[in-house]
Amino acid sequence: MKAYLEPTDIFKMKEEATNVRDELLVSTSFRLGTRISETLAIGVDDIDFANGTITIKHLKSRIKLKCPECQAALCLTTIFCPACGAKVESAIHDIKDVRRQRVLPVDDTLLSLVKKFIASGGPVERNGRLVLFGINRHRAWQIIKNLAEKAGLPKLINPETGKIHNASPHKLRDAFAVFAMKHNDSGEGMRMLQQHLGHQSFNTTAKYRKIAGEEHRKWYQDLWTGGSED
Numbered sequence: 001m002k003a004y005l006e007p008t009d010i011f012k013m014k015e016e017a018t019n020v021r022d023e024l025l026v027s028t029s030f031r032l033g034t035r036i037s038e039t040l041a042i043g044v045d046d047i048d049f050a051n052g053t054i055t056i057k058h059l060k061s062r063i064k065l066k067c068p069e070c071q072a073a074l075c076l077t078t079i080f081c082p083a084c085g086a087k088v089e090s091a092i093h094d095i096k097d098v099r100r101q102r103v104l105p106v107d108d109t110l111l112s113l114v115k116k117f118i119a120s121g122g123p124v125e126r127n128g129r130l131v132l133f134g135i136n137r138h139r140a141w142q143i144i145k146n147l148a149e150k151a152g153l154p155k156l157i158n159p160e161t162g163k164i165h166n167a168s169p170h171k172l173r174d175a176f177a178v179f180a181m182k183h184n185d186s187g188e189g190m191r192m193l194q195q196h197l198g199h200q201s202f203n204t205t206a207k208y209r210k211i212a213g214e215e216h217r218k219w220y221q222d223l224w225t226g227g228s229e230d
Helices: 007-016 020-032 036-040 108-119 137-150 169-183 187-197 202-212 215-223
Strands: 053-066 092-105 124-126 129-131
Touching: 007 020, 007 137, 007 169, 020 036, 020 108, 020 137, 020 169, 036 137, 036 169, 092 187, 137 169, 169 187, 169 202, 187 202
Parallel strands: none
Antiparallel strands: 053 092, 124 129
C-alpha cells in the first residue's frame, strides 16, 4: 500500500476524466499543489496569461482562547488560568480571519488547459466573480475519489498515523510536495517549496522530506555493506 500518489497515478486519473473541468481540477491540484479551498477560489481575473502566473488567495480562521477573567491566552486543555489562577469553565473564543495571498508560476501544460477550459465557457459566476470551478468542497472530493477508483488506484496509508484514506484533493497536494522534494531536497529547495505551498511553519514542509527521501534506507543499507562483521 502506498503513502502518496505519484505522477503516473495523476495521469491515470486525468485519463478517466470525462470533461475538461474534472481534468483541470486534477491538474491544478497536483501541478500547483494548492489547498482545495484555494483551488476552488481561483477566478479568471487571478490568472496572468502574459506572465504565466496565478494569484492564490487564502482565507483562514484562527481561534484563540482567552480567560474570561483576565483575558490571558489559554490552550485547549487549560483548566486553571496560568495568569490569574481562575478555573476556566468556558473560555472566550476569539475568531480572527487571516487573509493571505501568493503568486504562483504556472507551467505551460497547465496554462494551456486553463485556456482551453475558459474558451469552452467552463468558468461559472459566483458572488460577482467568474471562477474556474463552480463546485463546492464536497463535490471536489467526490470527483477526485471517483476518478481514483475508476483508474484502479489503491487507497493510501498515512505514514504517520497508519490510517487508510481514499484519494482526495489534499492527497494531490501531498503528491506535488513529495514530487518537488524528490527533485530537490536541498535547503533552498525546501525553502522554495515552503513558499510555494504557503506553509507558515518550516516543519510542515520538512515532513515531505521524510516521506520523499531515501536517507533512512541508504543509512541502513550502508550498515551492512562495505564493512566487515564483528
